Structure formats: C-alpha cells, structure tokens
Amino acid sequence: MADPRGALPPFGGEEAASPFDSARVAVLPVPYEGTVSYGRGAAAGPAAILTASAQVELFDEQTGLEPFRAGIWTDALLPIPEGPSERVASAVERRAGELMDAGKWVVTLGGEHSVTPGAVRAAARRSAGLRIVQLDAHADLRESYEGDPWSHASAMARCAEVAPIRAIGVRNYSAEEAARIRAGIPGYAVVHAWEMEGDGWQERAIEGLDGAPVYLTIDLDYFDPSVIPATGTPEPGGIAWWPTLRFLDALFRRARVVACDLVELAPAPGLHAADFAAARLAYKLVGMRFPEESRARVPGR
Ligand SMILES: [Mn+2]
Numbered sequence: 001m002a003d004p005r006g007a008l009p010p011f012g013g014e015e016a017a018s019p020f021d022s023a024r025v026a027v028l029p030v031p032y033e034g035t036v037s038y039g040r041g042a043a044a045g046p047a048a049i050l051t052a053s054a055q056v057e058l059f060d061e062q063t064g065l066e067p068f069r070a071g072i073w074t075d076a077l078l079p080i081p082e083g084p085s086e087r088v089a090s091a092v093e094r095r096a097g098e099l100m101d102a103g104k105w106v107v108t109l110g111g112e113h114s115v116t117p118g119a120v121r122a123a124a125r126r127s128a129g130l131r132i133v134q135l136d137a138h139a140d141l142r143e144s145y146e147g148d149p150w151s152h153a154s155a156m157a158r159c160a161e162v163a164p165i166r167a168i169g170v171r172n173y174s175a176e177e178a179a180r181i182r183a184g185i186p187g188y189a190v191v192h193a194w195e196m197e198g199d200g201w202q203e204r205a206i207e208g209l210d211g212a213p214v215y216l217t218i219d220l221d222y223f224d225p226s227v228i229p230a231t232g233t234p235e236p237g238g239i240a241w242w243p244t245l246r247f248l249d250a251l252f253r254r255a256r257v258v259a260c261d262l263v264e265l266a267p268a269p270g271l272h273a274a275d276f277a278a279a280r281l282a283y284k285l286v287g288m289r290f291p292e293e294s295r296a297r298v299p300g301r
Helices: 042-053 086-101 113-126 152-160 175-183 201-206 241-254 272-289
Strands: 025-030 072-074 105-110 131-135 165-170 189-192 213-219 256-263
Touching: 025 042, 025 086, 025 272, 042 105, 042 256, 042 272, 086 105, 086 113, 105 113, 105 272, 113 152, 113 213, 113 256, 131 152, 152 165, 189 201, 201 241, 213 241, 241 272, 256 272
Parallel strands: 025 072, 025 105, 105 256, 131 165, 131 213, 165 189, 213 256
Antiparallel strands: none
C-alpha cells in the first residue's frame, strides 16, 4: 500500500507510531484553508506539525511521561472536498466520528479554524452534555464572513449552535461579535487575555467544568507570537507557554477531554519554532489525557 502521507512521518516519528488497533490516540491531519482572511498557509499546518513532531523528545522531562506509550496512530491527510467549505466540516465530522467509534481519542490538526465545527459535531453526537473550551485570540463568532457561514471567522458561531463555549485568551473581535456576546449566547463565557496576567485566571477559566465532557479547540494564535509566531492572524498580548500548560493540566485532571484540535498554524520559513511548539503541545496533551498509559520505562529503574 502506498504511504498515505507521502514523505510525512507519523506523529512523533516512526519510533513513536503504533498500529491502529493498539493506539488510543488517532491524529487526524486536515490540510484545509479556504477562507483564511489575512496571512495564508494554514493548509501546510498539518505537514509542518507532523514533520516537527519527529523531533520532539519522546520523554517529557516535566512530567516524567512517555506519551507515545499510550499508542499514537496517524491517519492519512484528509482529502479536502471541492466546493463550499461546509463540505469540509462534513468530511471532518464523518472521519472524526469513525475514529471515535473505533474508540480513539481524536487529535485533529488543522488547517484553519473552520475544521473545528465538524469535529465538535462528531464529539457532541457521542458525548451528551458536551462543553467546548476554546483557546483563541479571536472570538470567531461572526454569523458569516465574506458571505460564508462556514468561514474560519464564523467557526465558533457554528460551534455555539452545538455546545456551550468557554473562550479563553480572546483579545480581538468585531463590534458585531461584541454585541452578540453582550446580548448573551447560551452558555457562552469569555476570559479575555487582558484578564489573564499572573496566575489565578486558570481557576476562573475552569470553573464549572469539573467532570464535564469537553471538546478542546486550540487556535494557536491564542499564544503570544513569541511562542507561536507563525499564524495567519497573529495578535499581540497572547498567553505564555507555562501558564497555559498549568491550565491544560488542571483541565485534563478535572474535566473529561473527549477530543481536541490544534488549528491555524501557518508555517513560514525561518519560523520553525512555531511548528515545534505546536507539535510539543500536541504531544503533551496526549500525556495529560493518558497519564497512566504514558508512564515511562526508564532503563535501570
Ligand atoms: Mn480562531
């Protein structure tokens, strides 16, 4: 059989890869950009993350875990259907759903943020009472953008139709979105970036999520551009690496994260720190989700 990813490595590199049957984690790469509004390049995001992931140390020095031991299997690049972007959401929903039904913890790699509503719909169909946690610089709550209700700028408006959203790190939205937030979207809550100086925001951001099934969507422009400089729509004043990991660690301990995605990496020459940070983050998420299964086997211990 031909290699379904061409020359791209599986997530974590060949050394880390598991056969489908024994993998708890399925990585679903979705190389889609159709509606990106500013910088282009999100279609190359999954390839850059997979390539960088082969450079990630398989032992996580912070936690002492080896997340690949949970079993990570990487799907072929999702074929992107022609035509309106709603079809992409449907294709993601179908494939993510198949993987979920096979018992996998699905990590979707975008691609632009418009890949998220499909994965959220697949998760919501299988987890009653689903909540969404969104790390993002933008609210993405426009009813539609340039005539397209499935645009990346409307991604969370589509998600809000499926499950309540907790948006974290937001620092840029339009007057229309501000009005929608003010008017009240059922279950919607936002923690703005300017409310997130120092530690303490993590507790506020997690409040009420204990025990809840959560879909985690990470738009990489949530981070400060010093951490992730390569996104289509960079925004100053983002959040740093370690405070975010403290939040995610608490989220995974207290809620039940049923699936996640990392979106909007727009790889750029010379900025491979961004690709690596995204890969490192995805690998850490596997350890947070499967701490028991990720326990390291260190020689001599
Ligand atoms: Mn976004």
